[in-house]
Amino acid sequence: MVTDRDYGTPDLGTIRRALTLAGRAPSVHNTQPWRWEFDDNRLRLYRVQHRQLSVADPDGRQQAISCGAALDHARLAFMSLGWFTFANRIPDAHQPDLLAVLEFRPWHGALNQTAARVRAIAVRHTDRLPMAPPEDWPTVLDTLRELARPHHVTVDEIGAEHRRTLIAGTEHATALHRHDRAYQQELDWWSAGSGSFDGIPAAARASVAEAERVGVGRAFPSPPYSNRRPDLDDHSRLVVLGTAGHSPGEWMDTGEALSQVLLECTHRGLASCPLTHLTESEATSTMVADLLPHPAVPQVLIRIGTATREGGRAPTPRRTLSDVFDHSTTESGSTRENSSSR
Structure with a gap:
């Protein structure tokens, strides 16, 4: 008692x-x-x-x-x-x-x-560059599923055979927004103009050359040319956090599960990159849902892999x-x- x-x-x-x-x-x-x-x-x-x-x-x-x-x-x-x-x-x-x-x-x-x-x-940070495959992946995936389960969130892998579908979805999402002035202004604000304590600085974004070797990622305003990890194409694993429905409570559940998943990956020495651009529209969200092994509402995709740590990178700013x-x-x-x- x-x-x-x-x-x-x-x-x-x-x-x-x-x-x-x-x-x-x-x-x-x-x-x-x-x-x-x-x-x-x-x-x-x-x-x-x-x-x-x-x-x-x-x-x-x-x-x-x-x-x-x-x-x-x-x-x-x-x-x-x-x-x-x-x-x-x-x-x-x-x-x-x-x-x-x-x-x-x-x-x-x-x-x-x-x-x-x-x-x-x-030390956790979002890594938008190409990654090598994660080590001991079956064990990692099992652990991530166990961590998300108490939050009523599923963790499902999308296999390499479907990567081309996700890349096509990314290209479709980018095309939808390319001439959307309001969307682009919002993206520009949080990429460059918001301030020194928030937003995504240039060092945390992928250049055009780097993004082309990743394929599945949101199209941010490109920073000055860089070609980090030049000999590496992306071989990260892709997982989806899913819920039974679409409610504010389930969105909060997803965030709590996301925290657990990303911190576990960091603890294991793995890089990670959460993605929501493919779950913003009904068309691309449905496309992702069709790739899952059971009915679920996809909320967040995460790329998980192994990556070298670039020297001299400052932590992403915080308020x-x-x-x-x-x-x-x-x-x-x-x-x-x-x-x-x-």
Whole structure:
């Protein structure tokens, strides 16, 4: 039986350490569309509406997946710092931006693989360059499936015999958007014009020469010419995270599973690249679904492989904690707020 004494609340320093790690979560176009509030009792996760991709993601699906990944990063970080979190997901229909409310209980159990995934947070990054095949792939795939299963998310591989179909789908998606001015402006903004703490810098994007050797990837504005890994064509494995339906809760589930999958790959020394461009339109999403071994709604594709680490690459930028975290506490009947970022 759980009693009140089994519960507690982390101190503010612990909250800040955990959320700093959570800020390294992957997000579509590195929009980092989340905000946290802590009232000395509960921690609340909100989506930030103005960071939603209004053209590429009008329903907020990719935004919810991004926030789900941040939620899982935070829960892993808290566990490594001695706190188990209970997450009440999407708790209030009257507050559509409120995605989860976290309550805490001291955690004294073994960390098992959690500590390894937490260590992976700081070094995980999206690799858009060609990759060599991953080692020990059957074991890796089995592990990824086990990690996604508690989130009600399936992990299915799309075999090499279907890669040409996915490349054709990528070419189709690129053609659909080539003359869409609003889409291209949005893409340009998050590729170059958004600021120094978000978006996708040139070093994290593939040049035309590099992208041609990958085939399956979103067409970002091309950075200056480069030809990294010049002798390598892409031999990554392609997996799909799928759900039973298409609901905000399942999108959040997908984000949590995505976090687990990417951190496990990083822990194993593998490179990864999550892709959502083929699940943005009904036509390409249906094409991907037809390649799966069972009925599922494809949410995210992931390329997984082995890659050399290019020297001199700076980490992809992240917003400061003060931009994404609000702390409020009641003192003598009044409310004090810090780090307001609204």
